[in-house]
Amino acid sequence: MSKKYRSDAMAAIHEMMEDLHDGGVIDKKTMRRFDQACLTPIRPLKPKEIKAIRERERVSQSVFANYLNVTSSLVSKWERGEKRPSGPSLKLLSLVEKNGLAVVA
Amino acid sequence: MSKKYRSDAMAAIHEMMEDLHDGGVIDKKTMRRFDQACLTPIRPLKPKEIKAIRERERVSQSVFANYLNVTSSLVSKWERGEKRPSGPSLKLLSLVEKNGLAVVA
DNA sequence: TTATATTATAGCACTGAGTGCTATGTTTGG
């Protein structure tokens, strides 16, 4: 319940911030700082963690790969530590970890 | 209104499909096919389209880059056609195009 | 059980996406 409350609250706060900015109440700099602070923190994911995320969603490597728009062989390499996701891939994995596969459908 | 209805409907259908699968009513193959069909189609984005997406969200290149977990110089190169986003980057851009920056917050 | 898909691991060559840096303009706004 608290989780849902938090994300809803964040959405509401963000809308409010934008309105304040449009109305000239707060300046661009503050708005920008706020945006940066709102982003979900991204940490490097270990191979086991990636596999755990996928198995929690109950999908095969190839289906998982389709969701992220990468190849299934890459997912295999992530899970075995042969390659490490970086940049946009990490972002997608973090999103799935926090919000589930549905958010990237 | 129809847009909201559709996404809600899809979520409901997906839940129903999972329940049917858990109950053994439909087999794995059908479930897998269903999942694949549900993904938002991804097409290559032209530089101008990427810039348009960002400007619609009213953010600078660096803020936009933070959302996608890439560098701001890469966003600049996308918008000028020096590099073309592929794989996971395209997925993120497509998500933002369809659902707005909030979904990748 | 035997057959048959679907999974996952493995290896390899290749390309270009993405990083990190610095420098130079351009716009904004205080």
Added chain:
DNA sequence: CCAAACATAGCACTCAGTGCTATAATATAA
């Protein structure tokens, strides 16, 4: 006007991601 934020530019580098094929393990069906 001045300073800060913004965008373009170039360059060197690394390794993520692709595409392919083959094999093995694991279901699913008959």
